[in-house]
Amino acid sequence: MTRARQPMLTPRETQVLELLAQGLRNKEIAARLGISEETVRVHVKSTFAKLNVHDRTAALAEALRRGIIRMN
Numbered sequence: 001m002t003r004a005r006q007p008m009l010t011p012r013e014t015q016v017l018e019l020l021a022q023g024l025r026n027k028e029i030a031a032r033l034g035i036s037e038e039t040v041r042v043h044v045k046s047t048f049a050k051l052n053v054h055d056r057t058a059a060l061a062e063a064l065r066r067g068i069i070r071m072n
Helices: 011-021 026-033 037-051 056-066
Strands: none
Touching: 011 026, 011 037, 011 056, 026 037, 037 056
């Protein structure tokens, strides 16, 4: 049985995830990246779907487990 390929995050999704890991809120991420808060929400939602999680804590834990992000 072949293991299903895990969807890759886009560079922007990874960037948003890294800022979430710093504890920033959507509004703060939007200001930092120069994008709308709604766009941040879209990136967060897409990231959750790709990581198969339902909240920020689970997303960060899964991203750390997969080596997508690192904590300093």
